[in-house]
Amino acid sequence: MSPPRRWPLHPPPGPLEALSSWLGRLAELYEMPVHDLLRHNLGVVDPTLPTDLDVDPPMAMxxxxxxxxxxxxxxxxxxxxxGWVPWLFDTLPVHVQDAQPVFDSYVRDNSVLFAGKAGTHHVLRFRPEWAGPWLLPYPGALRACPDCVADPDRGISLMWRLALMTSCIEHDCxxxxxxxxxxxxxxxxxxHREPLEEPRAALDRCTHQALTTGRVALPGRSVHAGVxxxxxxxxxDEVSLAASTQGTRGKxxxxxIWQATGHEERAGMNVWRPFEQLREDVREAMWDAAAAAFQLAADGLITARGRLGSALQPPPPYVYDGDEPSPFRNAWQDFMSAWEEALASARTDPATARQLLGLLTGGCHTLEGFEKERASLYEEGIPAEFLPGARELGRLDLM
Incomplete structure (x- = not known):
């Protein structure tokens, strides 16, 4: 069988480049519109092209x-x-009837600062409809890095169309x-290039690391990009909440956090709205508040009590690792083998996941301890819906 016939000119895509950007660069080499390049030169049976090439183009194409x-x-x-489902998104597109469940699962079930679900607002109240995490209802003017745009081998990053980053890490602007x-x-x-100041830049560095390596090294531990x-x-979301919705410690x-930003609390926002539906200036203030919370937690100046909060806390003091283990198989190795088997089963079986959670949290005396153990199982790849909260598990003593 003869090898597939390649186009004579086909430069590789740049790092994180959007499909539409790369196709635009290809079409420019052949001095034709993208539409003609794809419709007449792919050899597919159905040449129908999607309106937005960057969302979900046909697999045949x-x-x-x-x-x-x-x-x-x-x-x-x-x-x-x-292509970023399920790392960056749970699902795409998010239909109107699914907006609230998707929001609750993606945002509210992954608390950071506060134990449990901190907010009770409903995204279905607002218009236009919430399109999903990081997706702006009115994209507006596309932003880009001037140095990346000037590089003919880079093109336009797919992530620039999202409310996910505000700077280019590689060029510090x-x-x-x-x-x-x-x-x-x-x-x-x-x-005119303007660098992004700390601690905001720290958030963008973490996001860039997640996008390019699949993991992020946080102050408390390394986590998967999806986490x-x-x-x-x-x-x-949590920094956007009114102080009146929290207890004394949360207030x-x-x-x-807001004092550290220099902004008015909640950037003067009176009515809560999802982050993606805020004005650009208010979103900027929320980024500042999230960065301040990240830094304060890393410095040990606040305690993040949420399910994922321990990832932001400083690591515990160094403890001696102990002597080298015996080369002979022992009970600990047998236990670890059994544990790995149990984890593998729990990733697909809700009953096993519930049993493991009960085993790990049986000795917990605080809700914070319970949530840390629950988060550790989530990071092992066990779905969040398989891991009930303390109340669902019957641990009313931790409420």
Whole structure:
């Protein structure tokens, strides 16, 4: 069988580049519109093209592109938003009837600062409809890094269309409006680059690490990228809550966080709305508050009591590792083998997951301890819906 016929020119996509951006660069090489490149040169039976190439293009189109360019199919899939399910999104698209359950699962079930679900607001009240985490209802002007745009081998990052990052880590500058950047490049004008200050930059570094390596090294421990995205989105939600919704300790924590930002509490917001539906200036203030909370927790100045809060806390003091283990198999090795088998079963069996949670939390005397053990099982890949809360497990003594 003869090898697949490649297009003569097929430069590889840039890091985290959007599919539409890469196809635009390819089409430019052949001096034709993207529409003509895909409709007449892929050899697919159905040449119907989606309105937005970056969301969920047909698999047949991606397979044909992989054959024509030699780019791996999985790489092409990752250049679309649906290719980031389930790491960055639980599901796409989010239908109106599913908005509240998706919001509760992604945001409210992954508490950071507060034990349990901190808020009770409903996203279904608001218009336009909540489209999902990080997705803006009105995308507006696309932002970009001027240095990346100037590089012919980079293109436009898929992540720039989301409310996920506000700077380019590689070039240490805030993202600017793409139209302004392109106009400056055409006219040969200098583009003013503004670095993102700490502690905001720390959040973007963590997100970039998650996107490029699949894990994030946090002050408390290393976590999977999917955990980081949900932790960050939950943190943005918690700092947006009114102090009046919290107890004495929660009120004091929120006030300390907002005082550290220099902004008015909640950026003057009177009516709660999901982060994605806030005005840009209010979203900027929420980023500042989330960054302040991240730094205060890392410095041990506040205690994050939520399910994922322990990931932000400083690690415990060093303890001597002990002597080298015996080369002979022992009871501990047998236990670890059994434990790994139990974890594997719990990832698909709710009953086993519940039993493991009960085993781990049997000696817990505080709700914070219970939630830490629950979070540890979640990070082992056990679905959140398999891990009941303290009340559901009958631990009313921890309420």
């Amino acid at each position: 991606l397979m044909a592109l992989a054959e024509k360019t030699g780019v791996d199919l999985a790489r092409l899939r990752s250049m679309t938003l649906v 805030r993202l600017l409006e793409l139209s302004e950047v392109r106009a400056a490049l055409v006219l040969g004008r200098e583009v 980081w995205f949900r932790l960050l989105r939950s943190l943005l 004091a924590m929120l006030r300390q």
